[in-house]
């Protein structure tokens with residue numbers, strides 16, 4: 001970590017830069033993205049899987065920009081995209097198309113044609129309709145598109161309902177237990193436009209318990225065995241998705257990439273040996289676990305409203321438009337005063353935004369010093385994943401910039417929106 005705090009003065013620096021100077025130069029709110037931290041986590045994932053025949057795909061949905069794509073490329077990672085927009089960003093920053101995988105439960109015809117034309121490595125097929133559309137698009141272009149089939153392994157991931165994806169009653173993938181997965185394999189093997197190379201599973205997000213991943217790995221290998229028995233084909237790849245959780249508060253105790261690598265490879269090796277299969281090439285798709293801890297959001301305090309016997313509402317200059325996760329998933333964050341030292345008494349606070357609804361909460365419960373004043377700067381850590389990427393223009397808020405810092409240098413990699421940006425889209 002390149003964040004330091006001088007206890008005497010309260011000065012907080014990141015990559016050698018004082019956050020007060022960053023706020024002065026780039027304004028607030030702003031996402032401050034620590035490039036070295038991001039890269040070191042890329043390396044940790046690469047290293048954890050380096051002794052295997054394995055690929056790490058960064059899940060672009062967590063946060064994607066051209067700078068990030070260049071870092072990923074330099075660190076040897078691949079990227080997974082889930083829309084034509086993400087694909088464009090990845091390609092335009094020079095990610096080789098064969099190192100891109102394309103996800104999604106309802107990719108449009110146009111997106112599929114675009115992906116095939118671009119020559120991307122894998123399309124992860126999610127439905128029977130898509131199988132047909134993709135085979136057609138590939139036929140039209142005279143190519144054979146490599147695909148994985150996404151299966152639903154029937155695991156109840158212990159995470160928020162909205163981000164669990166492998167139980168039966170949700171929209172993703174082909175059900176393993178319902179026989180859809182076997183049927184999808186059968187159809188895929190008959191289509192000339194696609195080359196079925198493997199099976200994909202993603203069980204959900206912000207997961208700490210390895211058990212779900214292990215069950216998924218076992219069931220995916222089970223399907224490979226079934227495919228071999230039925231069709232005499234050994235599929236050479238499996239992709240076990242992303243989902244490893246990170247620490248948002250000190251209560252969270254996340255697993256390291258090395259631990260998930262060890263757990264997955266042990267299971268895959270054991271199950272393959274039991275089934276008489278060759279070990280397939282393994283992919284994983286971490287998003288949050290790479291970028292989440294690499295950024296924090298810097299806000300300025302605007303108003304402070306003590307409610308007798310309840311708590312103090314501290315309003316900052318952003319809110320649910322730059323971090324929807326608290327409102328959407330009851331996500332927990334921490335917050336710290338970063339513009340000065342204070343030894344004032346702790347005050348039970350709720351950090352809220354400037355939007356027109358009371359669910360506009362950034363940090364539900366926090367203790368901040370009771371001498372907090374307008375103009376103070378607050379930092380909310382671990383906002384690198386699913387904050388800028390899910391940011392909105394609600395109330396015509398201007399989405400904050402992403403400022404990358406490294407070795408005492410700061411540069412804007414995604415600029416702050418302006419009112420001209422809003423008006424440019426409003427053509428009426």
Ligand code: LLP
Pocket residue numbers: 059061062080103163202204205206241242243244285286287288289325329385386
């Ligand atoms: N692979 C697939 C197919 C996915 O759907 C996802 C996330 C990932 C990989 C990366 O998962 P990660 O390693 O980042 O957990 N907006 C929610 C998270 C939604 C995740 C969607 N899929 C949130 O803010 O918590």
